[in-house]
Amino acid sequence: MTVAVLAVACAAAVVGSVAVGSVAIAPATVVSVIAGHVLPWHVSTPATGTQAEIVWEFRLPRALLGLVVGASLAVAGAVLQAVVRNPLADPFIFGVSSGASVAAVAALTVASGVLATVSVPVAAFAGALATTLVVFLLAQRRGRVTPGRLVLAGVAMSYLLSSVTSYLVLRASTPDGGVSQVLSWLSGSLAAAAWGDLGLPALVLVAATAALVLLAPLLNAFLAGDETAASLGVDVGRVRLALFAVTSLLVGVVVAVSGAIGFVGLVVPHGVRMVVGSDHRWVLPASALAGGLLLVVVDIAARLILAPSEVPVGLLTAVVGAPFFLWLLRRSDRGET
């Protein structure tokens, strides 16, 4: 039920997102243009040629990318919170985004050597995966990885990599150093979305979410604790590593195209759990839809608030997410006393 409502809301938000902008286009026109492209038969549309181009070439890829990025971050957050049994876990706490940022910023600012030849998305993706691997290795002692050590290793790596990023930005603060490009990447943005950016993240999202829903009972078992999970026949170490790899893939491919968009992976799974409970068979699909919905809606706001200029969507998710995060902390404090 919740999932169906969210799916409808997502579709509505995408249409709304395409309709809104410097040139407003009626939702019915938007739908007719999209239908004309998607359906195999001819659909008549009141749209002018320019409107049709705006809808199909610019706004729709952006809305869909928002959907995919939001969904991927939310699914990754839900999985990480379960595997480390920590409600404050999100993809960014484990250094995934800071790893992506360092590599992306290096690709943008270092204009010599190998880095000059690597595109920003490729660098960001490689950085995300490499950082995840390092965090996992750091958290391991005698072949065992415990949730507490994972969080500590991730936080430590985040700080380290953030300072490297700052250094790279400072070093590049010369004329023509690409600093504004770097800052806009670091703040996260969907503005550059094109159809070509969508394929891989969408494929990874669908495949990973399907696999994770099949593995949902294992995620539920992790919530009961490592010892109990082991007694239920879950190979705790191997499954945790596999889940970590899947989340870093999910996050890596979207960070590569959208930059660092925070808080979606943290807040969405919590909101979802309040409605559907903790069973991951429902948490995962609902998180995907709610995460996509949130990011599409926040992106609409990011375009409207200071129109005609844009606020980076990553800044707005932080503005929305930080108060929610604090509220969550206060709520869990109350539970303890």
Next chain:
Amino acid sequence: MSGGASQLAGTALRVDEVTVEIAGRRIVSQVALTAKGDVVGLVGPNGSGKSTVLRTVYRMLRPAAGQVLADERDVWSLGAREAARVTAAVVQDGPSDLELTVAECVALGRVPHGRLLAAASADGQETVSRAMAAAGVTGLADRDVATLSGGERQRVHLARALAQEPRILVLDEPTNHLDIRHQLELLSLVRGLRITTLVTLHDLNLAAAYCDRVAVLSQGSVVGTGTPAEVLTPGLLLEVFGVRAATLANPLTGRLQLVYADSSQEEQ
């Protein structure tokens, strides 16, 4: 009761000369235990290796040497899920802020049985309901596990273990943090299940009251096995626990009852 274990029906659990090393340090040394249809208590001072032995049984910790056999099959050569269909454990995981409801938690017992997309078969639902009824937690079904009292939470995890339909039950300090009534209720519930059970207990009088046999661990080795009356003698308690003890008959049940004094306490 003595020597009757081999005639009891039930799945045989045999811990066969198990040695566990962690970071090169020997924690448990050549421990041998058997249980078959009866309740076997594992007692010993803090740090004697009780929980470590249990962890080799529910496959959290692989022994460096020796085997854990369920009906003569090595649990470490079975698949993890197959082993979890034979052995269920109630262990000491701390609570987390992300908790399942009671019904969801008990349903975890079906994880080793289900295909991965466990669209909760009617059969499985039925087993979960029965397990909840047996552990007396049916009325708590929709509560969050995090909001339960210690006694309720232990019974929920017992229900979850029962939903696994185990033939061997392993319990690690199940009476910790429970008040006396809940301690007695839980152990009497476990006894009533009549399945092969290995349980660690701190309280020797609980072990004497509810276990058919006990094994005493000291510094990672078994130093005595047998019925409580055979094993829990003043001499052994002085040697292993460093306390003076005397044995009585419990006036209510007639079973072995121990009373203690530390070495500084003079007789009045």
